[in-house]
Amino acid sequence: MxxxxxxxxxxxxxxxxxxxxxxxxxxxxxxxxxxxxxxxASPSKAQAIAHRMIPDAAQYNAFSHIVKHESNWDVDATNASSGAYGLVQALPGSKMASAGSDWKTNAQTQIKWGLDYMNSRYGSPVGAWNFWQANGWY
Known part of the structure; x- marks a missing residue:
């Protein structure tokens, strides 16, 4: 002034x-x-977040195997042919908005959505991994 x-x-x-x-x-x-x-989040940060969210070793390992195969722990991984997005390759990626508005960039939001999906559809990450091993997708 x-x-x-x-x-x-x-x-x-x-x-x-x-x-x-x-x-x-x-x-x-x-x-x-x-x-x-x-x-x-970097892959190592995303893994640390998942480990905190999934304390059971067997469930974490199953979740980790799926994410490793689906996105290599890349939060913004996009499948060029299908459009699947994120750590757990949600299709469409916008489904993850039900877990948080920051679903595009937040590993914790994507992990939460992925866990909810695996638990509701397969009973657990171990169930999802068993299905993935038999079918090559989940």
Missing amino acids: SVSVVRRIASPKKALTTVALAAATAGLAMTAAPAHAATP
Whole structure:
């Protein structure tokens, strides 16, 4: 704010209010600035997240085998022919939005959706892996 604008204000109280309002507006503009886009988790980070979410060793190993085959632990893996997306190759990938709006970039959201899918369709990740071994897909 320029000195001439402050001089035009009749009372010191108004000057303080104007300065406070200007500072608050600037502060709001700074906090409203867009955040940096989330970067997808590296394969090792995605595996660590899955390990925390799946403490049972047999279930984790089965889940890990499927994800290794489907996406090689790449959060943004896309199948060029089918359009399947993410760690668990959801088809369409947008199905994972039911687990969170950040489904495109968040390994935890994709893992949650994949676990829910495996549990509801095959009973568990082990059931899904058994099916995958017999059929080459799940």
